[in-house]
Amino acid sequence: MELTYKGYAGKILRINLSRGKITDQEIDNEFARLFLGGNGFGIKILADELDPDVDPYSPENKLIFMTGPLNGTRAPATPKYIVQGKSPLTGFYADSVSSGEISAELKFAGYDGIVIEGKASRPSYIYIDNGDVEIRDAGDIWGRDTFETQEMIKEEVGDADVQVAAIGPGGENLVRYASVIQGYRAAGRCGFGAVMGSKNLKAIAVRGDDSVEVAMPEEFYEWVDTMVAEFKKNPGTGKVLFEMGTPAIVNVANGLGVFGTRNWKEEEFEGAEDISGERLAKEKLYSRGSCFSCPIGCVKVFKGVYKGKAVLSEGPEYETLYSLGSCIGNNNLDSIILMDRLCDELGIDTVSAGVSIAFAMECFEEGILKDDEVDNLKLQFGNEEAAIECLRKIAYRDGIGDLLAEGTARMARKIGKGAEKFAINVKGLEIPGHSPRGLQGMMLGYATSTRGGSHHDSRPTTEYGVVDRTTTDGKAHLTMSIQHMTAVGDSLVLCRFTERVYGFTLEWNMEHDAQPEVLRTAYVDMVNLVTGMNLSLKELVKIGERIYNLERYVNTRMGMRRSHDTLPRRIMEEPIPDGPSKGMVASKEKLNKLLDEYYSLRGWDENGIPTPEKLKELGLIKEAEVVKTLE
Amino acid sequence: MNRIVNPIIERCTGCRVCELACSEYHNNKYNLKDSRIRVVDKKMGKRVIVTCRQCVIPMCVKSCKFEALEKTGGGYIRVFEENCVGCMACVEACPFGAIWINSEGIAVVCDTCDGNPRCVEKCPFNALEFVTRNTIAQRRVR
Numbered sequence: 001m002e003l004t005y006k007g008y009a010g011k012i013l014r015i016n017l018s019r020g021k022i023t024d025q026e027i028d029n030e031f032a033r034l035f036l037g038g039n040g041f042g043i044k045i046l047a048d049e050l051d052p053d054v055d056p057y058s059p060e061n062k063l064i065f066m067t068g069p070l071n072g073t074r075a076p077a078t079p080k081y082i083v084q085g086k087s088p089l090t091g092f093y094a095d096s097v098s099s100g101e102i103s104a105e106l107k108f109a110g111y112d113g114i115v116i117e118g119k120a121s122r123p124s125y126i127y128i129d130n131g132d133v134e135i136r137d138a139g140d141i142w143g144r145d146t147f148e149t150q151e152m153i154k155e156e157v158g159d160a161d162v163q164v165a166a167i168g169p170g171g172e173n174l175v176r177y178a179s180v181i182q183g184y185r186a187a188g189r190c191g192f193g194a195v196m197g198s199k200n201l202k203a204i205a206v207r208g209d210d211s212v213e214v215a216m217p218e219e220f221y222e223w224v225d226t227m228v229a230e231f232k233k234n235p236g237t238g239k240v241l242f243e244m245g246t247p248a249i250v251n252v253a254n255g256l257g258v259f260g261t262r263n264w265k266e267e268e269f270e271g272a273e274d275i276s277g278e279r280l281a282k283e284k285l286y287s288r289g290s291c292f293s294c295p296i297g298c299v300k301v302f303k304g305v306y307k308g309k310a311v312l313s314e315g316p317e318y319e320t321l322y323s324l325g326s327c328i329g330n331n332n333l334d335s336i337i338l339m340d341r342l343c344d345e346l347g348i349d350t351v352s353a354g355v356s357i358a359f360a361m362e363c364f365e366e367g368i369l370k371d372d373e374v375d376n377l378k379l380q381f382g383n384e385e386a387a388i389e390c391l392r393k394i395a396y397r398d399g400i401g402d403l404l405a406e407g408t409a410r411m412a413r414k415i416g417k418g419a420e421k422f423a424i425n426v427k428g429l430e431i432p433g434h435s436p437r438g439l440q441g442m443m444l445g446y447a448t449s450t451r452g453g454s455h456h457d458s459r460p461t462t463e464y465g466v467v468d469r470t471t472t473d474g475k476a477h478l479t480m481s482i483q484h485m486t487a488v489g490d491s492l493v494l495c496r497f498t499e500r501v502y503g504f505t506l507e508w509n510m511e512h513d514a515q516p517e518v519l520r521t522a523y524v525d526m527v528n529l530v531t532g533m534n535l536s537l538k539e540l541v542k543i544g545e546r547i548y549n550l551e552r553y554v555n556t557r558m559g560m561r562r563s564h565d566t567l568p569r570r571i572m573e574e575p576i577p578d579g580p581s582k583g584m585v586a587s588k589e590k591l592n593k594l595l596d597e598y599y600s601l602r603g604w605d606e607n608g609i610p611t612p613e614k615l616k617e618l619g620l621i622k623e624a625e626v627v628k629t630l631e
Numbered sequence: 632m633n634r635i636v637n638p639i640i641e642r643c644t645g646c647r648v649c650e651l652a653c654s655e656y657h658n659n660k661y662n663l664k665d666s667r668i669r670v671v672d673k674k675m676g677k678r679v680i681v682t683c684r685q686c687v688i689p690m691c692v693k694s695c696k697f698e699a700l701e702k703t704g705g706g707y708i709r710v711f712e713e714n715c716v717g718c719m720a721c722v723e724a725c726p727f728g729a730i731w732i733n734s735e736g737i738a739v740v741c742d743t744c745d746g747n748p749r750c751v752e753k754c755p756f757n758a759l760e761f762v763t764r765n766t767i768a769q770r771r772v773r
Contacts, residue, residue: 072661074651074753101647108663161664184675209734211662221655228755287676290644293651295755297644301676312675
């Protein structure tokens with residue numbers, strides 16, 4: 001049935017860079033109702049079209065930029081878009097969500113998303129001016145950093161309103177964790193900047209003049225006002241995130257003794273206070289900001305002075321204070337501000353870059369990597385100068401940078417000599433700063449995350465004080481429910497921080513009798529007011545489950561099995577050595593027990609493959625047939 | 632007494648909710664290119680909010696050769712869309728950049744939502760106020 005739901009632009013742009021072919025794909029009600037938007041739209045397209053054996057860097061890999069029905073409206077905290085495809089870091093389907101006004105602009109241009117395939121014969125960028133789409137030469141821009149690229153394209157097309165998503169040298173040189181930068185924000189994880197680079201695609205520039213309509217405008221405006229008041233009332237979204245942003249987590253995590261330090265040898269960092277949110281807010285705050293259409297305002301621009309040179313950066317966020325701070329044993333705050341800026345300019349993920357450097361530092365200290373193998377950089381924990389040098393080398397794959405650009409899983413294989421036991425990744429993706437040992441639910445969260453070492457498929461938030469972090473009891477069910485929330489959130493596309501108001505799971509506020517009552521059904525209300533779908537909460541949960549199962553289905557076809565649902569050896573074998581969480585460990589036994597429980601709750605077999613019955617129940621009929629043929 | 636929408640720039644986070652609220656009221660949908668208030672990013676962490684200052688002798692009106700603009704008794708500028716040719720004379724005349732041409736080629740400028748500006752009401756950071764000129768002036772007295 002033709003699309004009658006509101007909130008959508010109604011079309012997906014299809015671009016084949018090899019053939020220079022540009023077409024529109026209409027979406028209809030059935031597709032929208034089954035897959036909702038963003039994450040759901042993209043994964044269905046990939047499930048239908050992507051050859052599971054495709055090399056992530058081959059022209060046949062598809063790169064998807066997708067928005068959801070809420071983007072472009074005043075719904076709180078909806079500045080996001082999602083990038084999807086087969087990841088060069090994990091070798092599986094993955095996605096990365098970022099803020100960026102390109103999300104709304106794409107909708108105004110008349111598109112819900114873009115599906116890119118093929119490879120341009122020379123450096124190019126895509127220019128979308130409403131319905132006019134061009135593949136343009138990027139010869140002069142290739143080699144420029146992400147910020148320069150955005151400015152140059154705005155100038156070239158003569159339009160200050162154009163929104164540009166770009167890669168830097170990191171993406172061009174196929175750093176496996178290269179990011180896509182839009183404005184000052186990064187779609188950092190899983191290496192989609194490198195997928196762009198492999199397609200000779202430097203940037204995507206968008207301008208739109210049309211509108212986004214909602215199904216029930218008057219009710220929706222009122223609902224937004226109510227929600228904004230709730231965001232303001234909530235201590236997390238109304239106060240802490242506004243005042244300090246995500247860096248506030250540094251002292252919280254360190255206080256609990258769950259702050260990954262020196263490549264997770266420890267989880268308590270003696271320099272935490274030096275790199276804390278409190279210190280940043282007090283000494284380094286340059287200005288406060290907000291993403292598009294967001295009442296939280298967690299964005300901070302910090303100003304640092306490193307070796308006499310001033311530097312501004314939008315960030316660092318908590319994850320970077322961990323990855324390029326505690327994880328490499330670095331308490332020099334100004335250096336982290338500089339490295340945050342460098343990573344964004346060069347277009348590389350701060351988390352994977354930091355953890356890869358930490359891994360090399362440990363290998364060096366253990367004598368596995370020798371001086372001449374690390375370009376004589378004295379790659380010891382706490383040597384921030386060496387880390388800064390490494391970032392430049394990574395982006396250009398120069399010297400040790402060529403190794404670091406591969407990420408910890410491949411580095412370990414290349415180095416050999418037992419280095420594998422220091423590699424901190426799940427499915428090849430370096431873990432962020434939320435402890436799988438000290439937050440016992442995150443053990444399963446990471447192991448079953450579609451992306452691997454990600455805190456955006458499952459979430460650590462509840463375990464910082466809402467539920468008991470020291471037990472695995474009830475965590476299988478909680479993890480599954482959170483994954484349904486994130487799948488729906490990534491489809492709308494919502495900011496993760498809305499979870500504190502709308503609920504940590506889709507059912508959370510209902511189950512916990514949230515006050516005021518309107519919060520209990522916030523997730524369904526926002527979908528229904530915008531789209532007019534009139535879904536029940538149960539149906540929305542089903543959509544989340546459908547999307548997460550479809551991700552797993554795509555990944556099982558790419559070879560993902562139970563054996564991949566595991567954790568770094570250190571995390572499973574070494575208990576936290578000291579501090580408030582001393583002795584906690586994510587042992588193989590505990591993980592296996594959780595996996596059994598989780599698979600059974602999910603209706604997956606003991607090898608982690610969704611059963612045909614489960615897929616059929618979710619309306620994935622074609623997929624149910626295919627899955628029967630998998631071993 | 633006439634009031635104008637006045638930005639308190641140090642509170643502005645650049646979320647653009649003012650633009651969304653403006654469009655909500657004027658279009659009953661979301662079209663940022665038609666918003667009468669605009670947040671312009673200058674560089675990292677710095678931004679400017681532009682909206683009509685309701686000049687007593689409005690240069691935009693003076694510059695218009697097609698009788699498309701008029702200063703109303705309420706103080707704000709009214710656009711007669713049928714007369715507007717999108718010639719940009721008003722855009723060039725305004726010292727603040729507070730009037731512009733929308734995607735349909737028509738001049739758009741703040742009409743204070745008939746005395747109840749939605750941008751002020753909906754700003755999540757209280758970065759806009761609707762005040763008299765003297766209120767702004769008195770604040771500058773030290």
